[in-house]
Each structure stands twice: as structure tokens, then as C-alpha cells.
Amino acid sequence: MLRIGPLELPTPVVLAPMAGITNVAFRRLCREQGAGLYVCEMITARALVEKHPGTAEMIAFDADEKPRSMQLYGVDPVTIGRAVDRIVDEDLADHVDLNFGCPVPKVTRRGGGAALPFKRRLFGSIVRTAVEAASRGGLPLTVKMRVGIDDDHVTFLDAGRIAADAGAASVALHARTASQRYSGHADWDRITQLRDALPATTPVLGNGDIFAASDAVAMMEKTGCDGVVVGRGCLGRPWLFGELEAALAGRPIPTPPTLGEVAEVMRRHVELLIAHHGHHKGVRDSRKHMSWYLHGFAVGSELRRELGMIDGLDRLDELLARLDPDLPFPADADGPRGRQGSPAHVTLPEGWLDDPEDDTVPAAADVMHSGG
Structure with missing residues (x-):
């Protein structure tokens, strides 16, 4: 708790x-x-x-x-x-x-x-x-x-x-x-x-x-x-x-999903995105998730590419039907997902490090954007 x-x-x-x-x-x-x-x-x-x-x-x-x-x-x-x-x-x-x-x-x-x-x-x-x-x-x-x-x-x-x-x-x-x-x-x-x-x-x-x-x-x-x-x-x-x-909770961890079960989650994710964003934006937003769902599975680069270009649920169903539903979840599929990048210099306002006690709000700091 x-x-x-x-x-x-x-x-x-x-x-x-x-x-x-x-x-x-x-x-x-x-x-x-x-x-x-x-x-x-x-x-x-x-x-x-x-x-x-x-x-x-x-x-x-x-x-x-x-x-x-x-x-x-x-x-x-x-x-x-x-x-x-x-x-x-x-x-x-x-x-x-x-x-x-x-x-x-x-x-x-x-x-x-x-x-x-x-x-x-x-x-x-x-x-x-x-x-x-x-x-x-x-x-x-x-x-x-x-x-x-x-x-x-x-x-x-x-x-x-x-x-x-x-x-x-x-x-x-x-x-x-x-x-x-x-x-x-x-x-x-x-x-x-x-x-x-x-x-x-x-x-x-x-x-x-x-x-x-x-x-x-x-x-x-x-x-x-x-x-x-x-x-x-x-x-x-x-x-x-x-x-x-x-x-x-100290309970046994559930058996990871087969590729067929993963495919069911993929389709549901696309459905939910369409319901939230509308068809065009929902489908477009779903494309980036495809490679993450298939991480570690041996499905071939061409199928991955096509899934990353879907234009709707019909096309998604066609492609998911080509997957082997009985393929077990890969044992080595754990690990980093998404962009990892490399260390980089942190961009700061001019003079930012001069005085940690300075409580001046940076100029033009509250611009509107989404971030990650």
C-alpha cells in the first residue's frame, strides 16, 4: 500500500x-x-x-x-x-x-x-x-x-x-x-x-x-x-x-502473452486511439506503437514496416493475420524501449548557473508547448 x-x-x-x-x-x-x-x-x-x-x-x-x-x-x-x-x-x-x-x-x-x-x-x-x-x-x-x-x-x-x-x-x-x-x-x-x-x-x-x-x-x-x-x-x-x-504482492507473475494475444492488445489500442482522437489522428498516432509491441519477436522487417504505415483497422487486421499467434513472448524482450539517446550538454538560459538563490522567473519561460 x-x-x-x-x-x-x-x-x-x-x-x-x-x-x-x-x-x-x-x-x-x-x-x-x-x-x-x-x-x-x-x-x-x-x-x-x-x-x-x-x-x-x-x-x-x-x-x-x-x-x-x-x-x-x-x-x-x-x-x-x-x-x-x-x-x-x-x-x-x-x-x-x-x-x-x-x-x-x-x-x-x-x-x-x-x-x-x-x-x-x-x-x-x-x-x-x-x-x-x-x-x-x-x-x-x-x-x-x-x-x-x-x-x-x-x-x-x-x-x-x-x-x-x-x-x-x-x-x-x-x-x-x-x-x-x-x-x-x-x-x-x-x-x-x-x-x-x-x-x-x-x-x-x-x-x-x-x-x-x-x-x-x-x-x-x-x-x-x-x-x-x-x-x-x-x-x-x-x-x-x-x-x-x-x-x-508476492504472487506468481502471469505468463507473458503469446504473439496472438499481443496482436489483440495492439488492435484494441488502435480502437481506443481512434475513439479518443478520431480516425485520422488515431491511426496516425498508433503507428509509433507497432514496433514497441513487436519488440523481440521474429516477425520480419517488411511486416514491421507495413504495420508502421497502416491507414485503418482493415489494413491492421490484414497484417495482424500474418503473425504466428502461437509464438511465445521472447525471453530477451525486456530492456530499454524507445529512444535512449546519448549524453549531451544541457541547454540553459544565459547565466542560469551564476546564482542558485536567484528567484527571478526566466523571461518568456511560460511559452505554451507539450513536453516529455
């Missing part, structure tokens, strides 16, 4: 927000497999405040989706506060998370995401403002962050303490720096350090390199963290949440 403020999660597992992935369709697939907290795509605070046309679709939840979890991005305490006010006043979600972990250049160059915790006073102001706004509606406010900007600018311990002191209901740590992006290996020892540094009353969640249920068990045993956050490991594998639920 994981308690995040008033929320009680029987399975201590959180689906990480992923841009273009964790929409209502994918979250439904995951929820059908196992219990957890399923977070929607990251929402820009300013877009939410100004009711940007594209935001409504991104914050859609199923009627039976409880708790409804939303992640916000922003660098201005005032805008963040107004965004959380809207969530409370219009009953848009049951939980709000703040993104301080995104390493994408378009975010960090404006001082957002993983760049922001370096500015301790600004970071604290944002978290305190959001906590105060969320508390009006009894919503838990949580924080997700990285180890730091790079090895020379490690921020997670200070940021964790500031967040806990400000009233954050939990703190999640992706155990990589922003400069690592998704390359190399997550340093789980950093999660241990954060767990040891914060009060026992503030849950610490670990994130990074959970590609199988056994990884989650190992992380919790090694670090003492209170729960796990799963991102890339579930791409093309929503049934991972059923495996996580079983493993963390």
Missing part, C-alpha cells in the same frame, strides 16, 4: 507521464492490466490557465478513471498557482504532480524541467504555491525530478528537502542527470540517498531502468523506496502493470 496524501494505492506503481503516449487510450489499457496511479501527458500550466484548445484533449479522463492524475510544467509560481486553482475549482483531477525532470532542450533552455531545481528559492516558491492551491481542494501535490543538471550540478537532495518542507505529498526521483537524458544506467544509490534524507512521512518513489517486474522488486529492496515510477519499460507492453501488481 502506498499513501500519497489522501490517496491509497494498493499497488505502489505510477505510470510516468510521457508526451504523445500516456493519453486516455494508453492509460485505459494499462489500468485494465493492474492497479496503480496512471498520470496523463505533461500539461503546460500556462496552456491550462489560458484554456488552450489542445489542452482539453490532453486532460481527458475516462468516466471510471480514479484517481485522475495530472502533471504540470511551469517555471512561474503565479502561473502554476493559477493552474492548480483551475484544477481545484473545476474538479479536473484528483492529484497534481509537478515536472522538474524533463531534460528536453526546449524545456531546459527556458529554465524548466530538470534545470529548475538548481534555483532553490524559485523551486521552493513554485512548490509552496502549488501545495497551497492544491490543499484548498484536498488534492495531494507531488514532485518528480532528476539527480541534477549534470555531475557538477547535483540538486536532488536539496530539492527533495525543499519539496518535503513545502508540503509535497511525495517525491519521485529519476536517477539520472539531465545531461544523461535516457542513456547509460540509472544510479539507484541516489534513490537510497534521497530516501534516507527525507522524513519517513514523505514517500520517495524511484524511477529509472524498470523494464520488468523483477526490476521493481529489486529497486524497492535495494533502495528502500516506497514505490516505483515506470516509463519506457511499458511502451508496447501495458501488461507490465499486471506483472508489477503480482510481483509486488
Whole structure:
């Protein structure tokens, strides 16, 4: 059992927000497999405040989706506060998370995401403002962050303490720096350090390199963290949440699906995307998922290519019929999925590293965009 403020999660597992992935369709697939907290795509605070046309679709939840979890991005305490006010006043979600972990250049160059915790006073102001706004509606406010900007600018311990002191209901740590992006290996020892540094009353969640249920068990045993956050490991594998639920409850892990069973999930995913986005956008959005679902299966490059170009359910059915339904799930299919990239210099606002106590909001920082 994981308690995040008033929320009680029987399975201590959180689906990480992923841009273009964790929409209502994918979250439904995951929820059908196992219990957890399923977070929607990251929402820009300013877009939410100004009711940007594209935001409504991104914050859609199923009627039976409880708790409804939303992640916000922003660098201005005032805008963040107004965004959380809207969530409370219009009953848009049951939980709000703040993104301080995104390493994408378009975010960090404006001082957002993983760049922001370096500015301790600004970071604290944002978290305190959001906590105060969320508390009006009894919503838990949580924080997700990285180890730091790079090895020379490690921020997670200070940021964790500031967040806990400000009233954050939990703190999640992706155990990589922003400069690592998704390359190399997550340093789980950093999660241990954060767990040891914060009060026992503030849950610490670990994130990074959970590609199988056994990884989650190992992380919790090694670090003492209170729960796990799963991102890339579930791409093309929503049934991972059923495996996580079983493993963390001490039950046998379900037998992985055959290729025929995977094909059924693929089709359902496309159906749900069409229902959410409409036919054209839903089909187009589904294409990127095809290779993830077939990861490790020996199906041939030509069939993979054709599945990545489908124009509708009829064509999808034709191609899925060419798969061997009895093919067992590959033993070596665990491991990284999606783009891993390589370490890179973190793009920051000019002079960003000069003074960590400077709480000036970066100019033009709250531009509207979605991020990852």
C-alpha cells in the first residue's frame, strides 16, 4: 500500500507521464492490466490557465478513471498557482504532480524541467504555491525530478528537502542527470540517498531502468523506496502493470502473452486511439506503437514496416493475420524501449548557473508547448 496524501494505492506503481503516449487510450489499457496511479501527458500550466484548445484533449479522463492524475510544467509560481486553482475549482483531477525532470532542450533552455531545481528559492516558491492551491481542494501535490543538471550540478537532495518542507505529498526521483537524458544506467544509490534524507512521512518513489517486474522488486529492496515510477519499460507492453501488481504482492507473475494475444492488445489500442482522437489522428498516432509491441519477436522487417504505415483497422487486421499467434513472448524482450539517446550538454538560459538563490522567473519561460 502506498499513501500519497489522501490517496491509497494498493499497488505502489505510477505510470510516468510521457508526451504523445500516456493519453486516455494508453492509460485505459494499462489500468485494465493492474492497479496503480496512471498520470496523463505533461500539461503546460500556462496552456491550462489560458484554456488552450489542445489542452482539453490532453486532460481527458475516462468516466471510471480514479484517481485522475495530472502533471504540470511551469517555471512561474503565479502561473502554476493559477493552474492548480483551475484544477481545484473545476474538479479536473484528483492529484497534481509537478515536472522538474524533463531534460528536453526546449524545456531546459527556458529554465524548466530538470534545470529548475538548481534555483532553490524559485523551486521552493513554485512548490509552496502549488501545495497551497492544491490543499484548498484536498488534492495531494507531488514532485518528480532528476539527480541534477549534470555531475557538477547535483540538486536532488536539496530539492527533495525543499519539496518535503513545502508540503509535497511525495517525491519521485529519476536517477539520472539531465545531461544523461535516457542513456547509460540509472544510479539507484541516489534513490537510497534521497530516501534516507527525507522524513519517513514523505514517500520517495524511484524511477529509472524498470523494464520488468523483477526490476521493481529489486529497486524497492535495494533502495528502500516506497514505490516505483515506470516509463519506457511499458511502451508496447501495458501488461507490465499486471506483472508489477503480482510481483509486488508476492504472487506468481502471469505468463507473458503469446504473439496472438499481443496482436489483440495492439488492435484494441488502435480502437481506443481512434475513439479518443478520431480516425485520422488515431491511426496516425498508433503507428509509433507497432514496433514497441513487436519488440523481440521474429516477425520480419517488411511486416514491421507495413504495420508502421497502416491507414485503418482493415489494413491492421490484414497484417495482424500474418503473425504466428502461437509464438511465445521472447525471453530477451525486456530492456530499454524507445529512444535512449546519448549524453549531451544541457541547454540553459544565459547565466542560469551564476546564482542558485536567484528567484527571478526566466523571461518568456511560460511559452505554451507539450513536453516529455
